[in-house]
Amino acid sequence: MKTSPTLNPSAKVKLDPKQVAGTLVVFLGAVCFSSKAVIVKLAYQYHIDSVSLLALRMAFSLPFFLVIAFFSRKKDVPVEPVTAKDYFLLAFYGLMGYYLASLFDFMGLQYITAGLERLILFIYPTLVVVFSWIFLGKKITKIQYVALGLTYSGVLLVLLGDVEVQTSKHLVKGGLLVFASAVTYALYLMGSGVLIPRFGAVRFNSYAMSVAAGGVFLHYLINHGGYQLMRYEPAVYGYSVLMAVVATVVPSYLIAEGIRLVGAGNAAIIGSIGPISTILLAYIFLGETVSVVQLMGTAIVLSGILLITLKKEKTAKA
Numbered sequence: 001m002k003t004s005p006t007l008n009p010s011a012k013v014k015l016d017p018k019q020v021a022g023t024l025v026v027f028l029g030a031v032c033f034s035s036k037a038v039i040v041k042l043a044y045q046y047h048i049d050s051v052s053l054l055a056l057r058m059a060f061s062l063p064f065f066l067v068i069a070f071f072s073r074k075k076d077v078p079v080e081p082v083t084a085k086d087y088f089l090l091a092f093y094g095l096m097g098y099y100l101a102s103l104f105d106f107m108g109l110q111y112i113t114a115g116l117e118r119l120i121l122f123i124y125p126t127l128v129v130v131f132s133w134i135f136l137g138k139k140i141t142k143i144q145y146v147a148l149g150l151t152y153s154g155v156l157l158v159l160l161g162d163v164e165v166q167t168s169k170h171l172v173k174g175g176l177l178v179f180a181s182a183v184t185y186a187l188y189l190m191g192s193g194v195l196i197p198r199f200g201a202v203r204f205n206s207y208a209m210s211v212a213a214g215g216v217f218l219h220y221l222i223n224h225g226g227y228q229l230m231r232y233e234p235a236v237y238g239y240s241v242l243m244a245v246v247a248t249v250v251p252s253y254l255i256a257e258g259i260r261l262v263g264a265g266n267a268a269i270i271g272s273i274g275p276i277s278t279i280l281l282a283y284i285f286l287g288e289t290v291s292v293v294q295l296m297g298t299a300i301v302l303s304g305i306l307l308i309t310l311k312k313e314k315t316a317k318a
Contacts, residue, residue, distance in 0.1 A: 022261025026270040029254030034277040036247035037114035038285050040106060043239040048232055050106035053240065055220040055229060057102075058213040060244035068253075069206035082198050090195055090204065091211045097188025098212030103219070104181035111174025113288050118278035119158055119301055120178040125308045126151045127186035135190075147307035154300030161293035205252070268309035272302050 043053055109117055126148050132138040140148075159175060196204050220229070259267045275298055282288040 018261055022258050022266070023270055025254050026258030026262065026267045027273060029251040029258055030271040030274045031277045032246050032251035032254065034118060034274045035281055036243060037109060037117045037278055038281045039239050039243040039247055040109050041114050041282070041286055043236055043243075044110065046233050046236045048236055049223075050103065050110060051216070051220050051223050052229060052232075053236075054102055054106050055216050056237065056240035057243050057248065058209075058216045059229075060241050061248045062209060062213045064245070064249040065206045065209045069202050072202045075202075086195060086198050089191060090199065090207055093188050093191035093195065094208030094211035095215050096184050097192065098209055099215040099219075101181045101185040101188065102212070103216075104177050104184065108174045108177030108181065111170035112178065114282040114286060115275070115279040115288060115290065115294070115298075116158060116175070117178050118275045119298060120155060120175060121182050121185070122275050122301065122305060123151050123155060123179075124182045124186045124189070125305055127183055128189055129308060131186060131190060143307060147304040150304030150307065151301050152304075154297045154302075154304060157297030157300060158294050159297075161291045161297060201256070269306060272306060275302065 040053065105117070105121065108120075129138075129140060129144050129148070133140050159171070192204065192208070198204075199207065255267065255271070258270070262270070279288075279290055279294075279298070283290060
């Protein structure tokens with residue numbers, strides 16, 4: 001008579017240090033990224049407009065990217081030759097991904113909660129799927145259709161929940177502005193995927209950020225002129241530095257390192273903590289209320305996004 005194997009209670013589960021480190025790095029990066037909306041809302045309490053705040057964010061974050069690019073220039077060797085057309089496209093996508101997407105996002109945060117903003121931004125993978133179908137002719141699979149349905153029904157549910165907890169007359173306006181941010185960021189991702197092999201990841205990121213910073217500063221000068229950035233209260237500059245370092249520079253490299261350690265699929269699962277983290281941070285620091293309907297909608301959106309992301313990862317491995 002055969003006996004079934006028994007489990008040894010004293011046996012220890014061995015954890016892969018690389019997986020543990022990668023999980024912690026991605027988790028921390030996602031939480032840092034999620035703090036951006038909360039920091040923006042805190043800065044808005046000091047009556048600064050969206051363009052000025054974005055200019056301060058660029059002013060404090062750009063030097064970090066340039067220094068990192070300088071010291072990594074020998075390691076970040078492009079694998080394909082760079083043409084004049086590539087530089088033009090880099091400028092175009094840089095303005096779209098770091099200037100327009102950020103501008104729409106900051107403008108939208110004037111009208112909606114930080115939690116809703118993060119959730120709408122989080123739908124960008126579904127937009128990449130849709131744009132790939134429109135512009136590249138890539139067929140949308142059944143799983144992707146399900147994911148799209150889940151994602152947008154979840155966003156609608158959260159919007160309805162947000163109407164319950166706030167009386168903002170500009171809820172739709174803010175939501176559309178942040179959606180425009182997600183659209184421009186999705187287009188940026190599609191373009192950057194082609195250009196990164198030519199420039200190298202760090203160099204592309206630094207150049208794109210530099211072009212976007214130029215666009216933001218020009219926009220600021222047209223809107224305000226002169227040196228109005230020096231007229232705000234000290235707290236505004238403190239929040240701007242915090243946003244530049246904690247919510248921009250640090251998480252961008254944490255996520256990249258996390259993907260290297262655990263893979264894009266696992267990083268996507270861990271990174272889905274982002275919207276939940278924003279809701280929690282907004283509750284703690286901004287006093288934003290959360291309804292059961294909003295939590296249900298958030299869970300539905302996250303399930304749709306994970307379906308899209310994990311399907312993409314599985315296809316890449318096939």
